[in-house]
Structure formats: C-alpha cells, structure tokens
Amino acid sequence: MNWTHIFTVYGKELRDMLRDRRTLISMVVIPTIAMPGLLALVVAVSFMVEREVAATxxxxxxxxxxxxxxxxxxxxxxxxxxxxxxxxxxxxxxxxxxxxxxxxxxxxxxxxxxxxxxxxxxxxxxxxxxxxxxxxxxxxxxxxxxxxxxxxxxxxxxxxxxxAIKPIELKPQNVAPPEKVGGNLIGGIIPYFFLILAFTGAMYPAMDLTAGEKERGTMETLLCSPVGRVDIVLGKFLMILTASLGTVACSLLSMTVTFSIGGSILARSIGGGDAATATRAASKIASMTTLDPVGLLAVVGMVLPMVVLFAAALFTISLFAKSFKEAQSYVSPLIVVILMPAMVGLLPGVELNWKLALVPILNVSLASKELVSGVWHWDLLGLIFASTSLYAAIALGLAVRMFNRESVIFRT
Amino acid sequence: MIEARGLTKTFRDKKRGEIRAADSVSFRVAPGQIYGLLGANGAGKTTTLRLLATLLQPTSGGATVAGFDVVRDAQQVRAHVGFLAASTALYGRLTARETLAYFGKLHGLAAADIATRTQRLADELDMHEFLDRRCEKFSTGMKQKTSIARTLIHDPAVMIFDEPTLGLDIMAARTIVKFVRECSARGKTVIYSTHIMSEVEKICDTIGIIHDGRLLAEGTLAALRTRYAEHDLEEIFVRAVGAPPLLAS
Incomplete structure (x- = not known):
C-alpha cells in the first residue's frame, strides 16, 4: 500500500468530482436545499392546515x-x-x-x-x-x-x-427532559435522513468511478500506471466516502439552520395576529427541535461506519457493471433495502436490543433515536459500532478482491 | 526488450466453455525495433498485449518486458511501459496538463520533472494551444496527441500500441504512425497490433501473424513474401491463417 499513490488517485478524483455538475447536485444541492426545503414545506403545510381548521x-x-x-x-x-x-x-x-x-x-x-x-x-x-x-x-x-x-x-x-365526586385527582408529571421529548418526536427521522443522504451521496460517485470509468475507457488507462490495485481502490473509495460524508455534512448543517431559524420564522408566520396560536406553534416546534447536541454528534459518529459500509458496498456492486446504466439498474433498487430497516427503526415500540444491534442500518437507526433523546446504552452502542465497522471492513475487502478480478475489470 | 515465452491465457465462458485467447505465444522484440502483431478481430492481439502490459495475468508461460517479469514484477513492468490503445481514454474533466501531471505523479515523477517533460512534449506534439483546456472538448487529433504525451510522460523504454488508429480519421492516424516511428528511432522497443495491412507494411520491422490466439507466422515482410511466395501482405495473411500452425510448438 502506497499512501502517495492513494492520495494522488484521491486528489484527482476529488478535482474531477468538483467539476462534475451531477455530483455536486447530489452532494450539495439536494441535501442543503431540496431535502430541508421539502421538510420545511411539509411542516409549514401541516401548520397552515391546522391554523385554517382552527380559524373556521x-x-x-x-x-x-x-x-x-x-x-x-x-x-x-x-x-x-x-x-x-x-x-x-x-x-x-x-x-x-x-x-x-x-x-x-x-x-x-x-x-x-x-x-x-x-x-x-x-x-x-x-x-x-x-x-x-x-x-x-x-x-x-x-x-x-x-x-x-x-x-x-x-x-x-x-x-x-x-x-365530593372526585376524591382522587390524577396528575401525570413529565420527567423526560425536553430533548427526550424532541428525540421521540423527530429522533427517528434524523438518522433516517442521514442514512438516506449518505447512501444517495455515495451512489453517483460510486457508479461514476467504477462502471463509468470502465465505460469511458479511462479505467484501462489508469490500470496501465505502476500503481497497486489496492491503492486505486482506496483512492476511489476515499472519494466516494468524501462525497457521502459531504452530503451528510451539508444536510446536517442545512437541517440545523432550517430547524433553528426556520422554526421560529414559521412559528411567527403561523401565529400571525393570533398570539395563542403563535405560542402553541412555537412551543410545538421548540419541543420538536430540542435535541441533545452531544447526542446529535454521536449520531454522526454512529453513521460513520455505516457510510464506510455504503461506500464500499456501492463500489463493489457498481464495479461489476459494464456501464453506468447497468450500474444504475443494480444500485437503484438498493435504496429500498436501505429504506426498509431505516423505516422499521421509526416505528414506535421498536427498541434497541442485543439482536437488533447486529442488524445493519436498523441498529444505527434505533441507536440514533436513543442518542438524540439523551439515552446512552454504551454496551449496545459499542456492539453496533464494532459490528458495523466489521461489515464495512468486509465490504471494503470485497471491493479490493473484485478489483483484482480480471473478469470483473475487463467484463465486456 | 520484450520477450514472450509461451504466453497463454484462457478464459471461461458459460456458453463456449474454455477459450484460449492467447495460446503459447512466443516472440522477441529488440530495442529500436517495431514488431507488428497482425490479426483479425478476436485473434488474440489485445489479450497478448494486455498480458505484456500486466493488465492480465498469464494462465501459463511468461514474458519479460524491459527486463522485468510480467508476473513477479508487474508494477516495474508498468513503470517502464507506455500503453496506448483505442480503449485507453482520457479523463474528460481534466485538462491535458492535469492529465500529464496525474500520470507523471503516478509514475513517481517530481513536480519539477513533470513540468519540464510536459513543456518538452507540448513542444514536440504542438500541444500548447490546448494544454490548459479540458479533454472533453478536444477534437480526435487533440485527444490522440494528449494520449501520446500521456504514454511518454515517464519516458518508457517499451511502447505497446493496441490498434491505436482504430476509428481515427486519416490525419489522426498519420500522427500515430509518425509517433510510432519516432519511438523506434529513439531506441524504444515497440510492439504494434493492428488488422490494417498497410500500417504494418509501412512501419513494422518484424510481423507476427496471430489467429485464434496462436502465432502462426513471423518474420520480416521480405521473409514472409519469400516464404509464402506472395507479394501482397493480405494474401500472405490469408495463407498464413489458413495454413497449419508453424510456430505453435
């Protein structure tokens, strides 16, 4: 393994990607503008409907x-x-x-x-x-x-x-901190978004740097250079990882801005002249957006090995394809595979346990829901991190193995 | 120097079973010599050249290229080889200069050396006008010049050309042919595969006729003409291909 070669390949891929409009759209535009915009629109519409119902x-x-x-x-x-x-x-x-x-x-x-x-x-x-x-x-x-x-x-x-007819009065008292309430409300959605964005962010570069290169004929040009195939795989893999993490980072930044600034603007605009509605909306938004910031960072930490897994898996699958189009037909259905366990993690009542901690995607989804609620099960978190890292290492090993197979690289 | 010794490559195909794409191919190419590998499509030219460029590993047999073994010292072989094929394309979003710098770096050249060599190649190939433009906007001729410069950036001792004029117009093809001759003149060992007879006649010192993965005939053009009692290379090729193998054993 030669780190100079790895970073040379990575540097070239990074430059190439930053010049590619399609990659920039999937990495920057969709997570920073489209996704939060869509989310804000849904929230705004639901509040507007509620206000209209209340007013009539x-x-x-x-x-x-x-x-x-x-x-x-x-x-x-x-x-x-x-x-x-x-x-x-x-x-x-x-x-x-x-x-x-x-x-x-x-x-x-x-x-x-x-x-x-x-x-x-x-x-x-x-x-x-x-x-x-x-x-x-x-x-x-x-x-x-x-x-x-x-x-x-x-x-x-x-x-x-x-x-006289009410000798006992029951009064429930909430002991859950505000972030716990917020965690329960949107805690499941955050990792769900992260996982989807991490996957979609890695999708295009993975296909472009493997099947795309094979189709364009640049793969053979690269293979003629005196660089080990492991170095090429790692350079390209780092690029896919960068794109995926970049997408997650953009979405994290954008969501923070959307919820913190957009939430208060939304509350004011919804309330209009009605102070009571404004207060109610503001408190609802506040309860939704009060998340444990350390927990939020931990979610990013948990998502990290998952992103590595996505990048390596997408690399391997796309590499097998002869063309970009063929890679798309392999990779696109995988979104459902990502969505299903992530959605199960959103269901109320599904809680993290030792068995579920070994199920990829679902484990991170459930752990993230707990983390943003301020709940830390260190043993389960350790197991999830270790198992996901192991899956990621296996996927990366498979990627290197596939890259060394002549039948895959020169598949026509 | 290139020396192939019984190079054999078999592939497995679900429908056709085992395919011997290169079957006990042996030849030698000395420095300054241009060896033409002549064969129809699917004859085994690309496989043979990919084996020499270490893109594929031989099933049996072996070869040394620039003094390095293609199996044991694959990376060293690639460091001393310039490989140009119709299938080796350029990165569209990089400029010609960036392309040369990228491959220069991959060959372990220092930034100063890359700059000097880029300047020299741009002078020789008249590339200055488009050196800082992205390859995706290039004409076929510009692409060819950039590809040639890419293969030369590390000043390799051995040049391997796999049907480099395939799909090119006559002017672009002439640039390639001129470049191949220059490589030979500089003392580089050159192997050139094609199915175009006229190219072989024009530039090759030795011709090897390959068919069904086997090298069926080899020699200078004059020697082949004498052996087959034919003047026209196309006729010689047809007779060689139809004749029983001469060099397979």
Missing amino acids: PPLVMILGGDDSPATRAGLAKNPNLTIAPPQENWRQHITDKKLRAVVELPPGLDATLAAGGTATVNIYHYEGEVRSSRAVAEVRKFFDTKTGAIVTARLAERGLTPA
Whole structure:
C-alpha cells in the first residue's frame, strides 16, 4: 500500500468530482436545499392546515331537540360551531364533507335534565377526518361544560361540592427532559435522513468511478500506471466516502439552520395576529427541535461506519457493471433495502436490543433515536459500532478482491 | 526488450466453455525495433498485449518486458511501459496538463520533472494551444496527441500500441504512425497490433501473424513474401491463417 499513490488517485478524483455538475447536485444541492426545503414545506403545510381548521368553525346540524330550546340555543350561541339548517340526507352530507357532524338531541332532553335524569346525545361524524374531529371535539366540549354545570348544581342541592365526586385527582408529571421529548418526536427521522443522504451521496460517485470509468475507457488507462490495485481502490473509495460524508455534512448543517431559524420564522408566520396560536406553534416546534447536541454528534459518529459500509458496498456492486446504466439498474433498487430497516427503526415500540444491534442500518437507526433523546446504552452502542465497522471492513475487502478480478475489470 | 515465452491465457465462458485467447505465444522484440502483431478481430492481439502490459495475468508461460517479469514484477513492468490503445481514454474533466501531471505523479515523477517533460512534449506534439483546456472538448487529433504525451510522460523504454488508429480519421492516424516511428528511432522497443495491412507494411520491422490466439507466422515482410511466395501482405495473411500452425510448438 502506497499512501502517495492513494492520495494522488484521491486528489484527482476529488478535482474531477468538483467539476462534475451531477455530483455536486447530489452532494450539495439536494441535501442543503431540496431535502430541508421539502421538510420545511411539509411542516409549514401541516401548520397552515391546522391554523385554517382552527380559524373556521365546523358546520354542525342539530337533529331533533325541538322541545329542548335551552340546549339548542346553547349550541347555536357557541362561537366555535356553525349551525346548519336541517337537511334530509345528512348522512350523505357528512360523507361528502358538506357537514362536519350531526348532533342528535333525544326527545325531552331539557326536561329530563331538569328532572335530574340522564340522557344520551348522539354525535354523527366522519372518523379520521380532521374537520369532523374538530366538530366532535367542540360539541363534546359544550356538553362537558353543560354536564359540569348540571353536576355542580345537583351536588349543591344536596349540600355537596364537586370535590365530593372526585376524591382522587390524577396528575401525570413529565420527567423526560425536553430533548427526550424532541428525540421521540423527530429522533427517528434524523438518522433516517442521514442514512438516506449518505447512501444517495455515495451512489453517483460510486457508479461514476467504477462502471463509468470502465465505460469511458479511462479505467484501462489508469490500470496501465505502476500503481497497486489496492491503492486505486482506496483512492476511489476515499472519494466516494468524501462525497457521502459531504452530503451528510451539508444536510446536517442545512437541517440545523432550517430547524433553528426556520422554526421560529414559521412559528411567527403561523401565529400571525393570533398570539395563542403563535405560542402553541412555537412551543410545538421548540419541543420538536430540542435535541441533545452531544447526542446529535454521536449520531454522526454512529453513521460513520455505516457510510464506510455504503461506500464500499456501492463500489463493489457498481464495479461489476459494464456501464453506468447497468450500474444504475443494480444500485437503484438498493435504496429500498436501505429504506426498509431505516423505516422499521421509526416505528414506535421498536427498541434497541442485543439482536437488533447486529442488524445493519436498523441498529444505527434505533441507536440514533436513543442518542438524540439523551439515552446512552454504551454496551449496545459499542456492539453496533464494532459490528458495523466489521461489515464495512468486509465490504471494503470485497471491493479490493473484485478489483483484482480480471473478469470483473475487463467484463465486456 | 520484450520477450514472450509461451504466453497463454484462457478464459471461461458459460456458453463456449474454455477459450484460449492467447495460446503459447512466443516472440522477441529488440530495442529500436517495431514488431507488428497482425490479426483479425478476436485473434488474440489485445489479450497478448494486455498480458505484456500486466493488465492480465498469464494462465501459463511468461514474458519479460524491459527486463522485468510480467508476473513477479508487474508494477516495474508498468513503470517502464507506455500503453496506448483505442480503449485507453482520457479523463474528460481534466485538462491535458492535469492529465500529464496525474500520470507523471503516478509514475513517481517530481513536480519539477513533470513540468519540464510536459513543456518538452507540448513542444514536440504542438500541444500548447490546448494544454490548459479540458479533454472533453478536444477534437480526435487533440485527444490522440494528449494520449501520446500521456504514454511518454515517464519516458518508457517499451511502447505497446493496441490498434491505436482504430476509428481515427486519416490525419489522426498519420500522427500515430509518425509517433510510432519516432519511438523506434529513439531506441524504444515497440510492439504494434493492428488488422490494417498497410500500417504494418509501412512501419513494422518484424510481423507476427496471430489467429485464434496462436502465432502462426513471423518474420520480416521480405521473409514472409519469400516464404509464402506472395507479394501482397493480405494474401500472405490469408495463407498464413489458413495454413497449419508453424510456430505453435
């Protein structure tokens, strides 16, 4: 192994890559602009939808209750609801989203309540639809308030206070630090993004420096020089690694800026004139973005051997291809292979254990989720780092072996 | 000096089984001599030259190039060989100067030496106009000159040309032929493979006719004409290829 040769090859590949528009797009433009932009857009749209839902009282129809004017009047006066006139096919209207909910008042509701009895009020709605859910929540809130007032009055008649029917009050107290909450909310997404970006960042250079060179005929030119094949592999591998890490670094920087600056701008813009909404949005964004910075750095540390593994694996697979196009057909489906374990890591309830610590990608995904939450399982982290490094070393060894095979290098 | 001794290379093919791309090929090329390896497509020319350039390893037999064994001292062989083929392309995003510097560095040359040699080669090959332009924008002639300069940057003792004029227009091909002659004049050992008879007639001191991986005939043009009682090289080639092997044993 000759380090001068390795760095000569690496230096040339770096210069070559920095002059290649396609590599720069995959390494810089996509992670710094496209990915965070997309993420910010999704967050912005979800907040805007929420604000719009909050600003528009849902349309609700009252069914029956002609003999209960007090309840009807109470619902009609509620500023958070818009009462629709009676309609025949109201079920269809709920399905068609022309009505958000229908409140069915039983006969003699006011009288029953006045007499100290109980009654059942049906709320017809469309499960899973956000505006319908809002309508149900508002109606429920109205009847909860009404129920509270009736209960208080009935207790007072018997000389009791509301405390008499609530001897125990349960009060959950959060002990999780803010970064833990944030870690649970977006902790899984961060390594997911890192892994995807690390992979996509390595993809293009891996194909270009192997199958691309074979196709263009420059590989044979390089092989004519008095450089060991191990040196060529390592020089090229370092380049692929640089591209992959560069992509991750760009995305890390960009996401930090997006979440820290963009989050507050978003909170202000969402809130607009409504101070309460702004505060709510700001606290939600704050809880999402409060991550343990040391943990975040540790995630990068955990992703590192995974990036080496990606770079070596992509190098080996692409090298086998005769042309760039053929390499694309081998490499592109691999994204799914990366996505699946990374997505499993996002599922709630899937936690890191000794077995999962040996599953590549999934182990880093799960460990990263814990790390950004401030949870450090040193033994499992050590196992993940060691196993991923071992996989990476095997993949790199395979790359060197493949490069030494004439049937692969001169495959036509 | 090049000395091939029973060079043999077999490949495995799923459909065709074992293929002997080079079969006991033996020849010698002395310094200052141009040896023409003449054969049809698929005759084994490229395989033989790749074996000499250590891009492939022989299955059996061996060779010494510039005094180094192609198996044991492969890196030393490559350090003393300039290999130019239709399949050895240039890096499109590097300039001609950067290309020469890159291969100079890979050959272990110091920066000052690379600069001096680049200047000299640019003078000899009239490359100054495009020396600092990227190769991707080059005409075929410019590419050829840069490729020639690339093979010469380390001043090799042995030059291997594998169908270097393939696909070139007549002017670019003439540049190559002129360059091959100059190499010989400078005392370099030259081996030149082609299927173009006229090129062989023009520049080669010795001709080896290769077919199905075997060297079937060898000699100067005059000797071959006498042996086959034919004046036209094409006729000689056809007769040699159709005749039983003369040198295989």
